[in-house]
Amino acid sequence: MEETTVQTEHMAKYRKSNLWKQVFRRLVKNKMAMTGLGFLIFIFVFCMIGPFFSPYANGGVDAININQPPSAEHWLGTDALGRDVLTRLMEAGRISLTVGLGAMVMSVFIGTLLGVLAGFYQGIVDQIIMRTADVLMTIPGLPLLFIMAAVMSEWKVPAENRLYIVMVMLSIVGWSGLARLVRSQILSLREREYMHATESLGLRDRRKLFVHLLPNIVPLLIVVGTLSVGGAILSESVLSYFGLGVVPPTASWGNMINAANSLIDFQNRPWLWIPPGVAIFLTVISINLLGDGLRDAIDPKMKSR
Amino acid sequence: MDQKEPLVEVKNLKKHYKDSSRSLFKRNQSVVKAVDNVSFTIEEGETFGLVGESGSGKSTIGRSILRLTDITDGEILYKGKSVHQLSKQELREHRKSFQFVFQDPFSSLNPRIRIGDAIGEALLDHGLATKKEIREKVLEVLNLCGLAPYHIDRFPHEFSGGQRQRIGIARAIIMDPEFIVADEPVSGLDVSIQAQIINLFSDLQEKKQLTYLFISHDLSVVEHIATRVGVLYLGTLMELGSRDEIYENPLHPYTKSLLSAIPIPDPTVKRERIVLQGDVPNPANPPTGCKFHTRCPFAREKCKTIVPEFKEVEANHFVACHLV
Ligand code: SF4
Ligand SMILES: [Mg+2]
Numbered sequence: 001m002e003e004t005t006v007q008t009e010h011m012a013k014y015r016k017s018n019l020w021k022q023v024f025r026r027l028v029k030n031k032m033a034m035t036g037l038g039f040l041i042f043i044f045v046f047c048m049i050g051p052f053f054s055p056y057a058n059g060g061v062d063a064i065n066i067n068q069p070p071s072a073e074h075w076l077g078t079d080a081l082g083r084d085v086l087t088r089l090m091e092a093g094r095i096s097l098t099v100g101l102g103a104m105v106m107s108v109f110i111g112t113l114l115g116v117l118a119g120f121y122q123g124i125v126d127q128i129i130m131r132t133a134d135v136l137m138t139i140p141g142l143p144l145l146f147i148m149a150a151v152m153s154e155w156k157v158p159a160e161n162r163l164y165i166v167m168v169m170l171s172i173v174g175w176s177g178l179a180r181l182v183r184s185q186i187l188s189l190r191e192r193e194y195m196h197a198t199e200s201l202g203l204r205d206r207r208k209l210f211v212h213l214l215p216n217i218v219p220l221l222i223v224v225g226t227l228s229v230g231g232a233i234l235s236e237s238v239l240s241y242f243g244l245g246v247v248p249p250t251a252s253w254g255n256m257i258n259a260a261n262s263l264i265d266f267q268n269r270p271w272l273w274i275p276p277g278v279a280i281f282l283t284v285i286s287i288n289l290l291g292d293g294l295r296d297a298i299d300p301k302m303k304s305r
Numbered sequence: 306m307d308q309k310e311p312l313v314e315v316k317n318l319k320k321h322y323k324d325s326s327r328s329l330f331k332r333n334q335s336v337v338k339a340v341d342n343v344s345f346t347i348e349e350g351e352t353f354g355l356v357g358e359s360g361s362g363k364s365t366i367g368r369s370i371l372r373l374t375d376i377t378d379g380e381i382l383y384k385g386k387s388v389h390q391l392s393k394q395e396l397r398e399h400r401k402s403f404q405f406v407f408q409d410p411f412s413s414l415n416p417r418i419r420i421g422d423a424i425g426e427a428l429l430d431h432g433l434a435t436k437k438e439i440r441e442k443v444l445e446v447l448n449l450c451g452l453a454p455y456h457i458d459r460f461p462h463e464f465s466g467g468q469r470q471r472i473g474i475a476r477a478i479i480m481d482p483e484f485i486v487a488d489e490p491v492s493g494l495d496v497s498i499q500a501q502i503i504n505l506f507s508d509l510q511e512k513k514q515l516t517y518l519f520i521s522h523d524l525s526v527v528e529h530i531a532t533r534v535g536v537l538y539l540g541t542l543m544e545l546g547s548r549d550e551i552y553e554n555p556l557h558p559y560t561k562s563l564l565s566a567i568p569i570p571d572p573t574v575k576r577e578r579i580v581l582q583g584d585v586p587n588p589a590n591p592p593t594g595c596k597f598h599t600r601c602p603f604a605r606e607k608c609k610t611i612v613p614e615f616k617e618v619e620a621n622h623f624v625a626c627h628l629v
Contacts (some may be wrong), residue, residue, distance in 0.1 A: 017413075053431055192415075193408075193412040195411055196407065196413075197414075197476070201400060202400025202427070202431065207426065215417050216417065242611075301492070
């Protein structure tokens, strides 16, 4: 028989550490991506665990100490209600990160489902889904979000539940791009000979989809999903900045920057808006660095896209 | 031979592709006749060798027979049933009894699926065996196909081309089919390995009473396995006959030219050399009359205008040529 045993034995040891380990190894070598990941871990821990160590947790209003500049007691000063800005920054981060992740999960779910259906069943299903996606993509995202937010403001949703509304809105706007990518990926996978093989074996659609097609688009989902978290955080911030997203007293990085809205605060109290601004900036940049790194690690050929 | 119903009957098969290459100013809607009125039968237990250059439509014919592609016109009967008329349910039933072996041993296996799962999944999906039985069956076909038991948990990238082709064959065999279409199963392999794979096909045929449609671009590949051979050129059958007739008494100039290109190991045997001029014409714009006339060393005036009839010149030996 052919060159079987010795060589495959060797190859097996070396390669059984399969695809994902290789991806991980490549990712670890990427300094930018690791910096991004490092900062993300930091910000995550900072926001999720930080408030437990703060003496000012849960919106302690302090009428005597309003608009205080940074000091030993209040490292980032206090806001117009005398609340500690550092604590609020952490609490806001919880909301913004949750909205970003939640919107990502939802839009990845919707986008994958619809993209797979369109690519796999083609015909009329494809037409309906993709024309809807086209319409969504031709309307610029932010105005659409504003309109939806304005409509939803009428529903008198309690402030603490607004973040779920924002997640849903962001995923409605966000799924279409991914659906397109997934669809085109499915279309190209369909033409692989192993997919023709599933046809000639008479396998059920369920098996073709879940065993053969979906595992092959997971890398794409990871990359696009990661990158979309950044976009969702940004959109949430913009909405909240305009008072259409997460509204006070619930804090988000976006509605904290709202302080920069007034000229006095903007000029004289930079501790109110610089920290959330920097938090958004660094978080989004880190996510993009990590996403790009993941893309390069998963498929070095995708690099140029 | 004729009393028994053939296993597969291809009747006036046509497969046309619309090739709409558009430029800014004109719209060319040409029709490529990939398969142009092809008829033949495959008898139970035989190996029908289908030979032609690339683009001659041989793969399309193979895929049409197993309904892996739609057809434009004509009919394909499998055990007397029209394959392209079957309902979805009936087709799924039929898929158990005919199988396809693919040309490219690399892309025909999903890189993320272990060999054992790839080979056994059809049994599982059709509900033909329990997981435990499947593992045993997989081991059995691995052995039949010259693979080792420990291969079962490996991924495709751990195998050579020849081994992968064995895996592809195992995947087809495990369904216990009656009929297998093998689409150039050895053309992607080293010459040294080709013979092993062809032998494997022969062994399996004997053990499992299989019927094959064996597709190749190379007459020398099917020589040792085919019982009958059809020669295709630009989607049309040029010659059809028993293996012995085709190799020892070829009548069509195209068949002769293909044969004369094969080196003969025995120097005392002489074959006339016919070297073809030119390339295969564009299938979107095939020559009129006899499609072979642009390259045929014997072409006459009438070859350019009149399509030669595909006629039985000797018993069970069909040729489409004005000279015969
Ligand atoms: S019909 Fe004419 S052109 Fe065609 S093969 Fe015969 S001789 Fe050649
Ligand atoms: Mg082919």
